[in-house]
């Protein structure tokens with residue numbers, strides 16, 4: 140990666156603006172560090188709420204101090220400090236940010252020194268595009284969730300026009316999303332498209348379609364994927380957004396570039412908004428190879444007590460070892476916890492399970508003891524599992540996750556889709572299918588896709604070259 144040799148002042152200045160939720164902040168931080176590694180001056184706009192947590196739970200200040208010109212600034216996310224920020228809260232935040240954050244962003248851009256040459260904005264934050272256009276600053280969109288879901292969101296007006304929305308028969312095939320006609324069913328559409336949600340879905344769908352259809356107005360689009368995984372979908376997206384940088388899997392790309400710069404011994408920035416519990420790594424160290432199923436549903440998903448109990452019985456009855464992340468405040472019900480857990484579950488968990496509030500997930504997925512991943516199919520988790528070669532059982536919660544889980548099982552064939560089911564018998568069966576009975580069926584394609592993923596971010600790989608192209612194009616914007 141060619142480093143900016145000019146004086147700091149002459150190096151391009153990029154402002155990075157994520158939607159302030161974990162899944163989006165994760166990949167935005169990795170991109171910001173990649174730009175800093177190439178000598179760019181980077182200003183990272185954190186929400187006040189997130190910055191406070193990152194300072195509390197991570198080495199954010201020390202880690203980014205190594206990059207001259209890397210600066211953090213904070214903006215309000217528009218929500219009251221005591222807002223729970225769990226479940227489908229981020230839609231509320233959209234409106235709040237639209238109202239409150241745009242003005243602070245414009246003010247910041249007018250007064251910042253040196254001036255910003257390029258903005259990298261979350262593809263859901265249309266107000267950043269408006270601000271950039273008002274000030275004549277080029278803006279590149281970064282959609283941090285999946286390319287396949289971006290294309291489904293983009294096709295929603297066509298589905299409505301064709302009378303395919305609202306959805307009724309959940310297993311009917313959708314015909315108006317090019318490239319998915321043979322396998323995308325109504326139930327695989329983002330949760331907002333479900334008839335059961337149609338009352339308040341209109342506003343959600345309108346908001347998502349409005350933001351998505353704005354994308355061609357941006358200079359270009361960054362996607363966290365790679366050609367070997369999403370080639371066909373990327374070709375469809377290029378018909379609407381010709382300038383795409385597919386630079387993913389971004390966490391693996393960053394590892395490559397950090398290794399190039401610092402050799403094997405480089406430290407990671409965990410960017411966790413929750414306190415990490417690393418004791419699960421020492422527990423994994425004591426487990427046999429590929430014998431543990433890792434269970435985690437990301438930073439937004441909530442489960443009811445009934446669902447928690449069904450999942451727990453399924454895991455216990457599978458007789459497999461399990462490492463389970465139960466995030467604080469992620470269980471709905473009067474006490475926010477699972478209530479009284481049956482003794483047999485506690486005993487079995489003591490015997491072959493381990494539960495934490497937040498885990499170093501990338502490390503867990505690359506641990507030799509882990510042989511499977513029961514996931515909510517958030518895009519970062521999906522890509523982390525792809526790079527680690529770990530087959531998945533998908534239990535999507537909302538947004539892009541319904542689409543992602545269909546691609547995992549039908550397009551990439553590296554896992555099972557447990558969509559819309561939460562039954563201990565099904566959990567038990569699927570865990571045993573993934574870890575034993577049908578293991579070979581998934582391990583081989585998962586290993587092959589992991590190899591392709593790692594090749595794409597190695598020297599000469601498609602994502603490696605796309606990142607170099609992105610960096611060169613931003614440099615040209617600063618001239």
Ligand SMILES: O=c1ccn([C@@H]2O[C@H](COP(=O)(O)OP(=O)(O)O[C@H]3OC[C@@H](O)[C@H](O)[C@H]3O)[C@@H](O)[C@H]2O)c(=O)[nH]1
Pocket residue numbers: 160161162163165283284285411435436437438439440464496497498499500501516517518519520521523537538539540
């Ligand atoms: O214990 C944990 C659990 C999760 N994580 C990390 O948190 C991140 C979670 O991001 P995901 O994208 O998987 O899921 P989230 O639900 O948090 O993200 C959100 O934004 C991205 C979208 O694709 C998701 O659908 C949306 O929900 C991952 O990078 C994962 O490694 C931990 O570090 N520790």
